[in-house]
Amino acid sequence: MKRQTAIIAAGLLLPLIAAKAAGPGAHETPTPHQLNHEASRSETEAARVATLAQAKQLADASSVQVRDIQAQKLGSDTYLLRDSSGQIRATIPIAVLEAAAVAPSDTITVEGTLDKKQTPWQLRVYRVEKR
Secondary structure, rough: OHHHHHHHHHHHHHHHHHHHHOOOOOOOOOOOOOHHHHHHHHHHHHHEEEEEHHHHHOOOOOOOEEEEEEEEEOOOEEEEEOOOEEEEEEEOHHHEEEEHHOOOOOOOOEEEEOOOOOOEEEEEEEEEEEE
């Protein structure tokens, strides 16, 4: 009985002792309200920024952000996006464009996912920002 009590006590106390030995905050995982989403977004955003020519070199389903784009409407939600490096077809939902209040002559930044399963390849845009 004493042996079982000692084993249970050791099992409960050893993790606490190890945590104190590692130092304060060494293994603490931040709770969701403590996370800095903006910092993590800017780190990944920097990796995703590309020109259209660079975006075409990425793998299928890659997320990308392309700046300084001119958009020409081809269909109800189909556009031809152009920048100084090239062009690509894109699907931009009407709700995404309306939320950005973009005029046809505006220079925009788009975020989307590259879809290489389609022929021709296209960018599925989920965010538009007026520049």
